[in-house]
Amino acid sequence: MHKKADTHYPIHDHLAHRWSPRAFADKPVTAQDLGSLFEAARWAASCYNEQPWRFIVARREQQHEYQKLLNCLVEGNQAWAIQAPVLGLGIVKKTFSMNGKANNFAHHDLGLATAGLMAQATALGLHVHSMGGILPQRAAEIYQVPGDFDVLTGFAIGYPGDPDSLDESMRASELEPRTRKPLTETVFSSGWEQPAAFLQT
């Protein structure tokens, strides 16, 4: 299934074709491809090159590890994420290693790393569905995450599957077109909410 972005300006195919499925095909992701995704994340920019992101990843083949990770998602996300062959958690280190001071950009930089991972995934025909609906405290306990780190997101990785495998409400949202605010609502120039002059309207 494809849900290519209906863009106002041309963008790279790998960005246009990214979307967040809930139905995943019963097809494993190779170790090589998985390695490429995290390699892409590794090369993200970060404040002071801190690389504050950490990932915990479980493949379906490791049943025990997979179940452990699944248990860190809220029920509503478990319902669909269980179809995905790979599950993961995104974690941030909240302080700079060089001086122990708060890193206010750590969450931003996990986002950048995740965006790189997603672009690489799309290039390989894979999809990544991020989740805020996780149980961070449970995850921190299970994986013994140190206090200096925040368990922030979950994600499911795999090949898109058959929307008919989902329940009615999830199937409906799976088939809905993707929508976005117009650029004029988010890109300003001369003042707040003044659309940037370069935008075509």
Ligand SMILES: Cc1cc2nc3c(=O)[nH]c(=O)nc-3n(C[C@H](O)[C@H](O)[C@H](O)COP(=O)(O)O)c2cc1C
């Ligand atoms: C940080 C973050 C948290 C999200 N949390 C959830 C979630 O808990 N459950 C879910 O089904 N989708 C979740 N999503 C997916 C978004 O709903 C989705 O990205 C958004 O609707 C845009 O759709 P698209 O990714 O297909 O373009 C999350 C996405 C992000 C980036």
